[in-house]
Amino acid sequence: MKRKPPASILPSEITPLDAFLNRRELLAGALATGALAAGPAQADSAAPQPDPRFNFTRNARYSTTEAPNRFEDITSYNNFYEFGTNKDDPKINAHTLRPRPWSVSVGGECEVRGTFGFDDLIKGLALEERIYRFRCVEAWSMVIPWLGFQLSGLIEKLKPTSRARYVQFVTLMDPKQMPGENDPVLQWPYVEGLRMDEAMNPLALIAIGLYGQALPNQNGAPLRLVTPWKYGFKGIKSIVRINFVSTQPSTSWALAAPSEYGFYANVNPEVDHPRWSQATERPIGRGLFAARKPTLMFNGYQNEVAYLYKGMDLRRYF
Amino acid sequence: MTREQRYRYLYKPVVFAASLVPAVLLLLGAFGVLGKDLGADPVARLLHSCGKTGLNFLLLTLLVTPVRRLTGWNDLVRLRRMLGLFAFFYLAAHFTVYLVLDRQLDYANVLQDITKRPYITLGFAALLLLIPLAVTSTNRMMRRLGRRWQRLHRLIYPIAILGVWHYWWQVKKDIRQPLLYAGMLAVLLGSRLAFRALNRARAARGGVTSTSAPATVPEKT
Numbered sequence: 001m002k003r004k005p006p007a008s009i010l011p012s013e014i015t016p017l018d019a020f021l022n023r024r025e026l027l028a029g030a031l032a033t034g035a036l037a038a039g040p041a042q043a044d045s046a047a048p049q050p051d052p053r054f055n056f057t058r059n060a061r062y063s064t065t066e067a068p069n070r071f072e073d074i075t076s077y078n079n080f081y082e083f084g085t086n087k088d089d090p091k092i093n094a095h096t097l098r099p100r101p102w103s104v105s106v107g108g109e110c111e112v113r114g115t116f117g118f119d120d121l122i123k124g125l126a127l128e129e130r131i132y133r134f135r136c137v138e139a140w141s142m143v144i145p146w147l148g149f150q151l152s153g154l155i156e157k158l159k160p161t162s163r164a165r166y167v168q169f170v171t172l173m174d175p176k177q178m179p180g181e182n183d184p185v186l187q188w189p190y191v192e193g194l195r196m197d198e199a200m201n202p203l204a205l206i207a208i209g210l211y212g213q214a215l216p217n218q219n220g221a222p223l224r225l226v227t228p229w230k231y232g233f234k235g236i237k238s239i240v241r242i243n244f245v246s247t248q249p250s251t252s253w254a255l256a257a258p259s260e261y262g263f264y265a266n267v268n269p270e271v272d273h274p275r276w277s278q279a280t281e282r283p284i285g286r287g288l289f290a291a292r293k294p295t296l297m298f299n300g301y302q303n304e305v306a307y308l309y310k311g312m313d314l315r316r317y318f
Numbered sequence: 319m320t321r322e323q324r325y326r327y328l329y330k331p332v333v334f335a336a337s338l339v340p341a342v343l344l345l346l347g348a349f350g351v352l353g354k355d356l357g358a359d360p361v362a363r364l365l366h367s368c369g370k371t372g373l374n375f376l377l378l379t380l381l382v383t384p385v386r387r388l389t390g391w392n393d394l395v396r397l398r399r400m401l402g403l404f405a406f407f408y409l410a411a412h413f414t415v416y417l418v419l420d421r422q423l424d425y426a427n428v429l430q431d432i433t434k435r436p437y438i439t440l441g442f443a444a445l446l447l448l449i450p451l452a453v454t455s456t457n458r459m460m461r462r463l464g465r466r467w468q469r470l471h472r473l474i475y476p477i478a479i480l481g482v483w484h485y486w487w488q489v490k491k492d493i494r495q496p497l498l499y500a501g502m503l504a505v506l507l508g509s510r511l512a513f514r515a516l517n518r519a520r521a522a523r524g525g526v527t528s529t530s531a532p533a534t535v536p537e538k539t
Contacts, residue, residue, distance in 0.1 A: 069358075077358035085492035088357065138490065140359060185492045256491055275437060275487065277430075282420070288348060288360050291422050 047071035050212025056127035056147055062203060063131040064300075068211075069142040073285040075216045079136065080237060081185055082171065082178035083218065089180075090218035097177050097238065099214075099221035108243040109164035112157065118222055122208065124157070125149035129212065130205060135267045135299045137231035137253075141281040146226055147209030152200045160196070164244035168193040169225055169236045178238075186256050192225065192236035193249035193263070195308075203228055203304050206239075229301040231265045262318040266309065267299035271318050325396045333397050337404045340371045341411070361419045368415055369441075372408035373485060375401055376478045377502055384509040399455055402474070406452040409481075413445055437487035444480035447473050478503055 048071065068074075080090040083097075102118040127149055134142045155167065173189035175181040181188040198204065205226040208215055215221040220237025227234050233253050243249070253261035260274050269279045280292040298305050309317075319327070344367055347356040356363040382398040385391065421428050431438045451471055453459070460467050482503050486496035 073358040081492075087359070140362070183492075276435060282359065282361060284358050288356075288364070288419055290361075292420070 044068065044070045044072075044211070047211045048213055051209070051214060054127060054147060054209060054212060054214075056129050056212070059128040059130050062304075063129070064133055064143060066131070066133070066143045068131055068145045069285045071211050074142060074144055074210060075218055077142075077284060078218045079138075079232065080180075080218055080220065081183075082180040082188075082190065082238070084180050085183075085185060091216075093179060094217035094221075096179065097172075097217040097221060099217060099238070102222045102240075104223070104240055104242060106158055106242050108168075108245050109161045110244045111159035111161065121154070122149065122206075122223075125153045127208075132203075132205070132226060132228035133299050133301075134226075134228065134232055135281060135295065137233055137261070137265070137273065137278075139273075139276060139278060139281050139295075140284050141293075141295075142284045145211055146205060146207040147212060148205045148207035148223075148226065150202055151204040151206050151225070152202060154206060155196075155199060158242070158244070160244045163246050165196055166193050166245050166247070166249055167196060167199045168241075168243040168245050168249035169239050170241035170243070171236055172238045172240045186252050189240075190236055190252045191249065191255075192234055192251050193245075194225075194227070194234075195248075196244075198227070198305075198308055201305055201308065203301060229267060229298040229305045231267060233261070234265050264309075264314075264317050266305075266314065266318075267295060268297060268314055268318070269295040270297075271315055321393065325393065329397065330400065333400055337375070337400070340367065340408070344368070361415065365412060365415045365420060368408050368412035369485070372405050372412055373481050373499060375405035375408060376474070376481055377499070377506065379405055379474065380478060380503070380506040384506060384513075387509075387513055403452060403455060406448050409445055409448060413442075437484050440480045440487065441484035444477045444484060447477045447480070451477075475507060478507075 076091045077087045078090040079087065080094065083090040083093040100118070103115050104118065104121050105115040107113050127147060129145055129147050131143060131145045134144050160167075169192045171190035172178060173181065175188075194204065205228075206223055207220070207226045208223050210216075210219060215224065220235070223239050224237040225235050225239065234251075248263060251261075251263055251265075253265075254263055267278075272278050278295055281295045282292050283290055296302075343354065344356070344364060346352055347354040348360065348364065379398055379401045382394050382401070386394050417423065417428060421431075432442045433439065451473060454463060454467060454470060463470065482496065482499045485499060486493060489496055
């Protein structure tokens, strides 16, 4: 990847996180809103208190009214193979990840290229809480109060050229921090991608937190993708590279098992996984006797995303 | 204590109690007793734990014969029936969790799963084949069936293969665990072929052969 000094973000413009947060706090204070006033997800009394340095508003338009899962469930039941393949492995093993300092390199078909510190990268992007449904390809689901910003805002900042048709994301490759990368379960590093119009859809979120707190390591600290109309594996974690490309990028699960996982990975109750049904899902955190519930087309986000796939054969482009 | 009494009043109760430990732990978790819980997805935990424990007991059952051959501890066969029945117990629990908790008694859906999902077809076939073995595990049935009992109970071999295959096929990507089970099963089944070859060679030399693990009907007590 080409590395040249950033075109539009100067080092002098870099703001440390604290200053960034404080500035937003002042703004928020002036508006008499803020994290607490906006009311982060309150469903879980055992959840840690929201970090007061984060100022955000709840985006009601894009939030489900369903009750979020408990913080404990969201942070102890994870697929993050970089820390092991069992659901409880990431919580146990992810302490080796150092999410700060963190930098992300940006390259490919865009004007703003280079390596940016985390705070620099997210500078100026409005933080929001969005309560999204989360549907795993393994047919279970959660409701998660993410804290993040719209991916479209970041993309606009990076100024992709007209040749950019896809955006590719890459996870950190460092077996010292991510011991699971020593095991050849998947090809490392984890890679994901979106078509540009998908990436610009307002639902596509870069999460930097949940329950009003910085993302726990096991959930993909310090920044991860969230595309709630797609299966969870599209939500690449601990991103270190963003590339704008003209051809469809490889994605990890499609590389690992192309007959079972596709590039699009849209939640679709009518297109089964070759080995199991996708018609229903088991909601996590509702105990032993919770009924499975029917899975919704695009995980219930048809109104927001169906236009992206108009005329496409979703059996073929699964 | 006579040998018979030792098995009856000591070894068997101990093995029985030990075999119940996984079930007790899962029940404690299910009811949240002693600070135990089954995690964020209790149904999946129950389902997978019962299946895995059942598979473990299947392999333990198959371990009896090779251990007898290698150590000469022939009385071990007295414990084999219990191990086999515990395999049936845990695998029946596995199916029950699937039917009642996972599929909420949606029989149409279950039927569809069994016919449409190859890994479920395999697992279900294995469970069905275990039923006649459990039913004919009594002393009475052993006596009544005679030599046919042994032939019937050789079904344990295809059952174990189906069980491991079922496990392998439902794993998303990380097949290391199922691979380990397949390896252990291969050793257990392979040992039987090896013993048989050894017997043949001995017989050819005119030596004494040991018969293949007879199912001893315990003496009436």
